[in-house]
Amino acid sequence: MCGKRPISKIIATLMILSSIATGLQAQFPNSSTAEFEEIIVKFEIPRLINRDIFAQYDGRSLFLPMVDIFRLLEINIRTDPENGKYYGEFLSLDNKFEIDLEKGRAKCFGKSSEFGPHDYYRTDTELFLRLELFERIFDMKMHFNFSQLSVYLALSKDFPAYQKLKRNAEHKKLLAREASAKDIQDIPYKREHLKAGVADWTITLNPLEKKGQYFGLGLGGMLFGGDVTVSGTGNSGTSFQSDQVRYKWHYVFNNNSYLTQLEMGEINAGGALLRRLDGILVTNKPQVQRKYFQTVEISGHAGQGWEVELYVNNNLEDFAHTDENGDYSFLTDINYGSSRVLLKMYGPNGEIQTREEFVRAPYNLIPKNSFEYTL
Numbered sequence: 001m002c003g004k005r006p007i008s009k010i011i012a013t014l015m016i017l018s019s020i021a022t023g024l025q026a027q028f029p030n031s032s033t034a035e036f037e038e039i040i041v042k043f044e045i046p047r048l049i050n051r052d053i054f055a056q057y058d059g060r061s062l063f064l065p066m067v068d069i070f071r072l073l074e075i076n077i078r079t080d081p082e083n084g085k086y087y088g089e090f091l092s093l094d095n096k097f098e099i100d101l102e103k104g105r106a107k108c109f110g111k112s113s114e115f116g117p118h119d120y121y122r123t124d125t126e127l128f129l130r131l132e133l134f135e136r137i138f139d140m141k142m143h144f145n146f147s148q149l150s151v152y153l154a155l156s157k158d159f160p161a162y163q164k165l166k167r168n169a170e171h172k173k174l175l176a177r178e179a180s181a182k183d184i185q186d187i188p189y190k191r192e193h194l195k196a197g198v199a200d201w202t203i204t205l206n207p208l209e210k211k212g213q214y215f216g217l218g219l220g221g222m223l224f225g226g227d228v229t230v231s232g233t234g235n236s237g238t239s240f241q242s243d244q245v246r247y248k249w250h251y252v253f254n255n256n257s258y259l260t261q262l263e264m265g266e267i268n269a270g271g272a273l274l275r276r277l278d279g280i281l282v283t284n285k286p287q288v289q290r291k292y293f294q295t296v297e298i299s300g301h302a303g304q305g306w307e308v309e310l311y312v313n314n315n316l317e318d319f320a321h322t323d324e325n326g327d328y329s330f331l332t333d334i335n336y337g338s339s340r341v342l343l344k345m346y347g348p349n350g351e352i353q354t355r356e357e358f359v360r361a362p363y364n365l366i367p368k369n370s371f372e373y374t375l
Contacts, residue, residue: 197221226251
């Protein structure tokens with residue numbers, strides 16, 4: 001009786017140790033079935049990533065850290081190590097993925113894949129997947145060079161990290177354009193009392209008519225600080241025709257909002273007449289037709305940590321990050337005609353939203369608090 005009691009205790013102890021080992025194996029299914037060695041490999045994606053990462057090697061296959069790689073690519077991933085689940089959105093919010101270690105099943109791109117305990121290695125903070133499993137689940141075909149300890153993955157333009165890289169490049173170009181615009185200097189307009197300019201002439205021959213030689217002459221220059229133009233036409237039979245002679249003297253007043261232009265000679269009458277006549281015209285209209293109409297504020301709410309880009313007519317005009325309340329605000333110039341205003345919003349978890357509107361400014365409108373006249 002005394003000799004049997006220690007044996008029963010030993011058997012009970014062995015059973016307890018066996019159950020503990022079984023529990024550990026269930027928690028870390030492949031940690032006891034294979035010897036893993038932690039190594040450092042170079043992970044490379046052309047034009048995007050080139051850095052060293054920790055990997056696991058069992059003597060035959062390479063296991064890469066899924067959580068670390070997805071965070072490098074800025075792919076939204078959430079982890080639940082206690083339940084053995086890893087899930088998120090792969091490349092787009094519509095494409096949800098999930099890896100369930102207990103069931104040995106993975107879902108992505110609307111399809112399911114089965115895998116076994118030998119296909120992964122898990123730690124408290126990371127899930128290492130066999131290289132082939134990345135291709136089977138996520139279509140991420142990787143190439144491992146054992147001699148150089150490097151892993152190569154082809155670049156996909158759908159990677160969120162690459163999309164962000166392109167946005168940052170466009171942001172730098174925008175800032176460079178703004179900086180170069182500050183270096184532009186205005187060249188002062190030099191007036192001359194009398195200076196020759198240009199001559200434009202044409203000759204047309206028609207052998208079927210007696211008066212088939214036609215010609216035209218146009219002259220331009222500066223006179224008393226303004227520009228003057230004279231033009232006329234004629235033919236070999238009647239020479240110059242006085243009723244076809246056109247002339248105009250045009251003077252520009254700088255830095256004067258009440259009187260900007262003076263014209264003498266043949267002028268283009270506005271209003272209801274809409275015809276040419278000889279006379280004098282004064283106006284405060286700008287010499288160059290306006291393009292800018294007014295500055296408008298575009299604001300809204302996206303959420304904390306969002307990045308917002310402002311496009312006007314497909315050109316990047318500004319970018320900003322939302323404030324602590326998740327709001328954004330832009331001041332942008334609107335030109336005459338129709339302007340397409342597009343907002344692209346990028347969330348911290350890979351979300352993408354767009355907001356589009358059209359702003360129309362008729363050409364016969366003038367900016368606020370301004371007036372124009374023509375006499």
